[in-house]
Amino acid sequence: MKKITCPYCGYTSEPKDFLYIYESVLYLRNHEVVPEERERPVLIICPRCKKGFFLESPYQKLLEKLYSS
Numbered sequence: 001m002k003k004i005t006c007p008y009c010g011y012t013s014e015p016k017d018f019l020y021i022y023e024s025v026l027y028l029r030n031h032e033v034v035p036e037e038r039e040r041p042v043l044i045i046c047p048r049c050k051k052g053f054f055l056e057s058p059y060q061k062l063l064e065k066l067y068s069s
Contacts, residue, residue, distance in 0.1 A: 001014060001015075002015070003015075004018055004044065004055070006046040006048065006049060006051070006053065007053050008046065008049050008051045008053065009046060009048050009049040009051075011046055011047070011048040011049065013047075017047055018044050018045060018046065018047060019044070019045035019047065020042050020043070020044060020045070021042070021043040021044075021045060021052070022040070022042050022043075023040050023043065024036065024040065038062075039061055040058065041054050041055070041056055041057075041058050042054075042055075
């Protein structure tokens with residue numbers, strides 16, 4: 001199984017040992033919730049230093065769309 005390494009403190013462990021946070025935003029239009037157009041990557045929280053980091057750039061998909069246009 002692949003291991004995750006914290007970029008801040010160097011802690012390395014299995015994925016099950018980390019905390020995962022998925023950020024979402026609710027948009028209201030005419031009193032109805034509409035789906036969010038932006039994709040947000042999962043934020044990973046290190047159990048040792050408690051700092052959050054992404055495994056992939058949160059801007060990667062946006063940049064790919066801009067460059068492919």
